[in-house]
Amino acid sequence: MLLKCSIALIACFTSILSEVSTIEGYWRSIDDRTGEQLTIIEIKKAADNTYRGKIVYINPNAQGAIVTHCVNCPPPYTGKPRLGLEVLTGLVEDPNKANSFINGRILESKTGKVYKGKAELSADGKHLNMRGCVGI
Secondary structure, eight states, rough: OOEEEGGGGOEHHHSSSSSSSSSEEEEEEOOOOTEEEEEEEEEEEEETTOEEEEEEOOOOOTOOOOOOOOOOOTTTTTTTTTTTOOEEEEEOOOOTTEEEEEEEEEEEEEEEEEEEEEEEEOTTSSEEEEEEEEEE
């Protein structure tokens, strides 16, 4: 299957509270084009050993406005409030590469696009680089 990586979704997350090498915790979602903080996402490990993340804070845009609902999102997310919305699901540790995670799904709540996602945690545990791709 061919995959086309979306440059728009390459996101860098910066840890707020985490000092150990885990992706569990609170992460700042940074716009890769502008460098602005978009949201804060809380990532937790679920009972099925996958990682899930939800939006716990939304930054206002440059004009001071906040997009409060997932207007363009596919069902079942359509019209749901972005605050508390689960935007990361199914991410698992890559058994072949330390500090790497694969097989996730990422919902870009401002656009409604869903991407196949993977992530890599920096050696110091302070940056989580996420990459989303769409299948074609």
